Amino acid sequence: MKASLPPRRLIPRWRRTSATLNLPEATYSVGKRSNLVALDTDRFERVLEEWKESPTTGLLGDLLSFSVDPSLAPAVIEVAEKALAEGFHLSPAQRLIVLSLTGEESERLVIPGALGTGVCNPAIQRQVAEIRRILSVNYANPLVLLDLAQFQVASGQAKRAERTVLSALSLSPYNRVIIRTLARLYVHMSKPDKAHALIKGHVLTPTDPWLMASEVSLADLSGSSSRFASKGFRFVRDKAASSADLTELAGALGVSELKAGSVGRARDMFRLALTNPNDNVIAQAVTHQSSLGFHLDQPVLREAISTAQEAQLLIAWNSLRVDVAEQNALMWHDEEPFSSRPLQFLTALYAVQKRYTEAENLALRGLIADPDELALLANYAYALASSGKLDAADRVLQKMLSVGHGRYDAIALATKGLVALKRGQLALGDALYSEAMGAFRSRKEFSFEALCQAYYARAAQDVGHPEAHEILLRAEALYQKHGTSDAAIVLRQLDPSLEAPKEEEATRRLNQWVFDKKTDSLISRPGVSRPGAPPLIVKE
Amino acid sequence: MSQFNSPADKLEGVTLSSGWKVLARIVKSPGASGGNFGICYHAEKDGRPGFVKALDFRRAFHEKDFILALNQLTSHVLWEKELLEFCNKASMSRVVRLLDYEDLILDEDQGDQTKKVCCLIFEVGAGDLRTRFDIARNPSHSWRLRVLRDVGLALDQLHRKGVAHLDVKPSNVIALAESQFEVMKLGDLGRAVRKGMPGPFDAMAWPGDVGYMPPEKWYGHNSQQWNDEREAADAYLFGSLFAFLFTGVPMNNLLHNEIPDAFKPQQYRGVFDRQLIDVLRQAQAKVIAIYLRPALPACIAQEIESMFLELTDPDPTTRGDRKARARGIVGIDRYHQKLLKLAERMSLHERGILA
Numbered sequence: 017m018k019a020s021l022p023p024r025r026l027i028p029r030w031r032r033t034s035a036t037l038n039l040p041e042a043t044y045s046v047g048k049r050s051n052l053v054a055l056d057t058d059r060f061e062r063v064l065e066e067w068k069e070s071p072t073t074g075l076l077g078d079l080l081s082f083s084v085d086p087s088l089a090p091a092v093i094e095v096a097e098k099a100l101a102e103g104f105h106l107s108p109a110q111r112l113i114v115l116s117l118t119g120e121e122s123e124r125l126v127i128p129g130a131l132g133t134g135v136c137n138p139a140i141q142r143q144v145a146e147i148r149r150i151l152s153v154n155y156a157n158p159l160v161l162l163d164l165a166q167f168q169v170a171s172g173q174a175k176r177a178e179r180t181v182l183s184a185l186s187l188s189p190y191n192r193v194i195i196r197t198l199a200r201l202y203v204h205m206s207k208p209d210k211a212h213a214l215i216k217g218h219v220l221t222p223t224d225p226w227l228m229a230s231e232v233s234l235a236d237l238s239g240s241s242s243r244f245a246s247k248g249f250r251f252v253r254d255k256a257a258s259s260a261d262l263t264e265l266a267g268a269l270g271v272s273e274l275k276a277g278s279v280g281r282a283r284d285m286f287r288l289a290l291t292n293p294n295d296n297v298i299a300q301a302v303t304h305q306s307s308l309g310f311h312l313d314q315p316v317l318r319e320a321i322s323t324a325q326e327a328q329l330l331i332a333w334n335s336l337r338v339d340v341a342e343q344n345a346l347m348w349h350d351e352e353p354f355s356s357r358p359l360q361f362l363t364a365l366y367a368v369q370k371r372y373t374e375a376e377n378l379a380l381r382g383l384i385a386d387p388d389e390l391a392l393l394a395n396y397a398y399a400l401a402s403s404g405k406l407d408a409a410d411r412v413l414q415k416m417l418s419v420g421h422g423r424y425d426a427i428a429l430a431t432k433g434l435v436a437l438k439r440g441q442l443a444l445g446d447a448l449y450s451e452a453m454g455a456f457r458s459r460k461e462f463s464f465e466a467l468c469q470a471y472y473a474r475a476a477q478d479v480g481h482p483e484a485h486e487i488l489l490r491a492e493a494l495y496q497k498h499g500t501s502d503a504a505i506v507l508r509q510l511d512p513s514l515e516a517p518k519e520e521e522a523t524r525r526l527n528q529w530v531f532d533k534k535t536d537s538l539i540s541r542p543g544v545s546r547p548g549a550p551p552l553i554v555k556e
Numbered sequence: 557m558s559q560f561n562s563p564a565d566k567l568e569g570v571t572l573s574s575g576w577k578v579l580a581r582i583v584k585s586p587g588a589s590g591g592n593f594g595i596c597y598h599a600e601k602d603g604r605p606g607f608v609k610a611l612d613f614r615r616a617f618h619e620k621d622f623i624l625a626l627n628q629l630t631s632h633v634l635w636e637k638e639l640l641e642f643c644n645k646a647s648m649s650r651v652v653r654l655l656d657y658e659d660l661i662l663d664e665d666q667g668d669q670t671k672k673v674c675c676l677i678f679e680v681g682a683g684d685l686r687t688r689f690d691i692a693r694n695p696s697h698s699w700r701l702r703v704l705r706d707v708g709l710a711l712d713q714l715h716r717k718g719v720a721h722l723d724v725k726p727s728n729v730i731a732l733a734e735s736q737f738e739v740m741k742l743g744d745l746g747r748a749v750r751k752g753m754p755g756p757f758d759a760m761a762w763p764g765d766v767g768y769m770p771p772e773k774w775y776g777h778n779s780q781q782w783n784d785e786r787e788a789a790d791a792y793l794f795g796s797l798f799a800f801l802f803t804g805v806p807m808n809n810l811l812h813n814e815i816p817d818a819f820k821p822q823q824y825r826g827v828f829d830r831q832l833i834d835v836l837r838q839a840q841a842k843v844i845a846i847y848l849r850p851a852l853p854a855c856i857a858q859e860i861e862s863m864f865l866e867l868t869d870p871d872p873t874t875r876g877d878r879k880a881r882a883r884g885i886v887g888i889d890r891y892h893q894k895l896l897k898l899a900e901r902m903s904l905h906e907r908g909i910l911a
Contacts, residue, residue: 037816037835045826053774053821055767063727066686073804074686074726081767081806086822105692107804109847116813153844154865158834160841188834 024303024357026233026268027203027211028196028226029296030166031351033159039294040260041226042193055085067095073107080110083117093117133366133374135381137353140167158184162197169354172384174205190220196230204354204386208238216243225257229264236272245272252288259292267297274307283308283544287526290317295324302330309547311523325351329361334501336508336516338365356382356389363395368506372403388419394427398471401434402478409435426455430468437479445475462498469494470506477510525549563662564595564612564673574656576601576677578608599677606655607680610673631756633674636746639719640676643745646717650710652730652743653679678743681732685740685797688731691804696906697853700801701899703729703740707797708892710742711790715888718751720786723764724793726800751782768793768808771836771870774821777828779872787886788872794888795867798860799843802851807868810847814839836870843868855905856898863891 028041036042060082067075076099083092096114099106106114144167150160161184168177181198188194195218202211212234221227221244228244228251235242242248251257252266270285286308289297298320305312312321321327325348332340342365348358359382366375379396382389393416401409413428413435420428433448449472456465473491476484488510495503499517507514525545531538532555541553567578579598599606611633619625640654656677665671682688685703689695707729714721721742728744747763749755757763762773770792779785796807803810817823819835826832844861852860869875880887904910 033838034816038818040818042816042831042835043818043824043826045829045831053766056765059765059767070687072687072690073692074689074800077689077800077804077806078686078726080809084767084808084812107691107851109803109805109810109851112847113805113809113813150838150841150845153841153849153861154837157837157841159838188830190829191831191834193831 024300025237026229026264026271026296026300027237028200028230029352030162030197030200030354032166033163033193035351036193037159040258041196041264041294044192044224044226044257044261053085055082055088057088060088060091064091064095071099071104073105073110076104076106076110080113083113089117133377135377135384137170137381139350140170140353143167156187158188158191158194161187162194165197165201166352166354169201169204170385172387174201174385177201178205192220192224192226195220195227199230199234203234203237208234209240212238212240222247225251225261225265229268232265232268232272236268236275242272245269252285259288260294263289263291263293263297265289267293267300271300271304274304279307283310283524286310287542287544290320290526293317293320295320295326298324299326299330302327309524310544311525314526317526326357329358333361333505336501336504338369338505341365354385356386356392360389360391360395363392363399364502365505367395367399367402368509370402372399375399376403390416390420390424393419394424394431397428397431398434401431401438404438406435406438426452426459426464426468429455430471433472434475437475437481440479442479442481445479449475463500463503466491466494466498467500467503467506470503474506474510523547525551528553530555562595562612562615562673563665563671564610564615566662567595567597567608567610567673567675570660570662572599572608572656572658572660572675572677574601574658574677576606576608576656582607598680605680606677609676609678611676612671612673614670628756632746633676635755635757636748637676639745639748639750642717643714643719646713648710648713648717650706650713650739650741651745652732652741655679679732679741681730681741682738683731684743685726685729685731685800689726689801689804696902697856698899698903698906701856701895701902703801704794704797705892705895705899706740707742707794708888708895710740711794712889712892714742714748715787715790715886718753719745719748720751720782720790721745721748721764722757722762722786722789722793723747723768724790724797725765725768725806726797729797749786751786764789764793768796768806770872771808771811772828772872775824775828775832777872781873783884783886784872784875787888788875791867791876791886791888792872794891795864798864798867799848802860803847805847807843810843811836811839811868814842814846833871840865840868840870853902853905855910856902859894859898863894867891 063075063078067079079092079095082088097118100114144164147160147164147167151157151164161180165177165180168180178201181194181201184194185198195215199211199215202208202214212231215221215227215231215234218227221231228248231244232242232248248265248269252262252269255262266285266289270282270289273282273285286301290301293301298317301308301310301312321331325344329341329344329348332344341361345358345361345365349362352358359378363375363379363382366372366378376396376399379392379399382392383396386392393412397409397412397416400412409431413431416424416428429448429452433445433452436448437445449468453465453468456462456468469491473484473488476487481487491507492511492514495507501517504514504517524547527540527542528545528549529538529552530541531552568581569578571577576599579600582596582598594609594611597608597610599608611629613626613629616622616626616629637654637657643651644653654676658675659672660675661669661672707724711721711724723744723746724742728742730741730743731738732741747757749757749763761776761778762769770789799805799807799810812820816835819832824832844864848864849857849861866876866878874881875886877887877890880890901910
């Protein structure tokens with residue numbers, strides 16, 4: 017139910033610190049010094065001689081110390097591998113270091129099964145135990161506290177998580193990663209004003225493009241004006257930092273422009289944002305692809321997309337590759353276990369695939385972290401109704417209506433229609449679906465109307481509705497006019513021959529290559545091209 | 557340089573006027589700075605072993621900038637000699653002693669004063685920590701703790717007299733027999749600095765072995781405060797020995813392995829700031845949880861972890877004993893006392909006297 021998701025914002029992502037710390041947002045600094053570690057090769061040779069003469073644990077340890085120098089590491093690895101092969105008695109730590117040097121240390125793989133599809137996330141228990149083990153060494157460890165807080169939120173302990181992140185911030189008040197994480201947590205706790213105030217008032221924000229980016233996005237989310245949008249524009253225009261450090265700022269400004277209706281300026285900003293994008297920006301660009309009309313199948317962007325689960329999920333979903341979408345949603349869920357968005361995808365997908373127990377469990381898992389999350393409540397109610405738990409579905413719908421303040425009323429009407437059909441109240445069911453579609457139509461949300469009709473067709477077939485075929489034909493007709501990938505995924509369950517939604521209009525390139533025959537040169541021409549422009553222009 | 561025929565290369569079999577008989581040449585000087593100019597030999601006097609470091613200043617003439625090389629060589633030797641004499645006078649029981657010092661001219665070179673060789677004679681023991689530490693021989697934990705205690709005591713003795721060693725590493729920890737006991741002494745003061753006394757290494761960002769230097773030096777951080785710049789560096793090197801003795805790997809290796817790639821010194825583009833210290837603290841905690849803790853016996857684990865945590869604190873301004881740090885000092889003296897008590901307790905455990 018991607019179509020029914022809340023709009024995506026370019027707010028800071030809260031990944032596990034092991035992932036965040038390898039990204040530019042963690043390493044941005046005004047300093048540009050290089051720190052080469054070059055060790056004494058003569059001393060290495062002497063130690064090597066001593067080791068060959070009388071190998072001991074101590075001499076091997078001394079030899080291993082040279083591995084921090086990349087130029088000596090291969091020689092150290094050779095010695096260590098030989099020692100292993102010859103059965104030399106290595107200490108457990110030496111063995112671990114040798115395995116790490118030789119790259120044999122098992123990479124951390126996200127195995128979808130490891131996350132489970134039960135209500136409890138088994139990965140959380142395992143990882144919390146690991147975090148507690150590290151914190152038991154020293155609790156005053158701000159970055160480890162962030163990981164702990166992430167799992168606390170996922171377990172529905174948002175208040176406790178807030179205290180944990182505040183502790184981290186008090187230990188390290190100028191750490192950008194912590195500041196952005198706290199802001200993200202406040203957004204999760206539906207306190208965008210607090211998140212905005214935190215970033216807006218921080219002493220680092222006027223000089224830090226990552227914090228400025230967050231300020232611009234959070235201002236938009238909290239409905240207030242941005243203090244740093246103008247300064248951010250100057251930052252981006254003057255290239256005050258590297259393209260990797262400006263990506264989120266340019267992206268945030270692009271989103272603001274898009275919202276204000278300045279598509280041209282939004283395209284310019286996104287073109288800069290996509291010069292060296294992170295996973296957050298690339299996912300935002302995929303979200304706005306139809307508005308921006310960008311051609312995203314370019315080498316730099318392909319590489320960025322390959323490391324961004326959310327972007328891969330969106331692309332897979334749009335191209336109806338549901339198995340790939342599922343894998344990426346699971347990986348995204350592993351990275352951000354507190355976030356409802358990957359679970360919204362998964363529950364919608366499992367419900368469509370009639371994997372109702374999994375859909376119910378994962379919806380409940382997400383509702384632990386965020387009990388009032390409307391998209392999850394909607395998917396939960398749908399899964400319950402589809403599996404025949406009609407009273408339970410009614411209760412969830414009731415809650416949805418009470419916390420939704422009118423936002424999900426039409427979706428609730430449609431699900432009520434499903435409940436009625438399941439109860440054999442066909443006329444009531446037809447009327448409720450009709451009312452829901454009418455509500456979408458009156459709001460000019462035609463793609464929602466088409467999606468609603470698709471679900472209606474599915475429900476009609478499920479209950480053996482006498483007009484099931486006609487309803488399906490109407491759904492397919494509406495899909496032809498206002499088709500979305502969501503509707504296609506539903507309708508393909510009923511009619512596998514259904515074609516994917518029509519391709520978007522011709523896309524624009526973010527830059528083109530110009531080959532000059534006279535000078536025999538190939539140069540890059542940056543700038544957003546006209547729609548459908550070729551990647552290469554040959555100049556006679 | 558390698559083709560240069562120096563009298564310092566030909567001392568085997570020579571008896572010095574101080575009575576020391578020079579024996580076989582050795583690859584690496586145990587307990588004294590090898591340096592680029594020193595040639596090292598085993599030696600013996602009245603059945604007592606020693607070790608000679610022979611220096612021929614003429615080698616400097618073969619360097620590209622010979623004035624600079626000669627100046628460095630003479631100032632380094634003079635500095636080390638005076639410092640060792642100072643340590644001898646201060647009766648530092650855990651610092652390798654300078655036994656003699658003399659100049660000599662070989663018989664074949666008599667009459668040519670330019671061929672004078674300068675000899676420093678040190679006490680020598682039964683190898684350094686690297687050769688003494690072998691898990692195949694199942695070293696006891698109480699022995700490891702005594703080694704640490706001795707090194708802590710050596711550093712305390714030096715720090716009390718305003719000396720920072722800056723090159724504490726396994727190869728500079730020497731086993732020596734004292735009466736019927738074996739003790740560990742700290743050797744190679746060739747890179748030391750003295751508080752309030754200008755020396756040849758004062759201007760160097762890091763005079764010691766780069767492979768063992770504390771993390772702030774990886775990122776080019778220097779401090780003007782003696783405690784933070786010098787004593788705290790010694791504290792880190794001391795902490796690194798904890799890692800070495802319990803895991804078999806120096807701290808820098810373990811730490812480097814746990815630092816995220818983007819923050820590794822070769823890749824990190826920023827300065828040594830709070831954010832970097834947070835990352836290093838996270839890596840330090842992982843080192844303890846993953847490598848050190850599993851290697852520690854339960855009865856001493858908490859105390860060792862706590863000391864290790866303080867000594868290898870990535871922030872040089874807070875590194876050292878917590879209470880001492882509150883008063884602005886590193887407080888290396890607090891550790892050897894604790895380590896002695898732990899060694900005694902561990903010894904009782906090992907003998908089955910304590911459960």
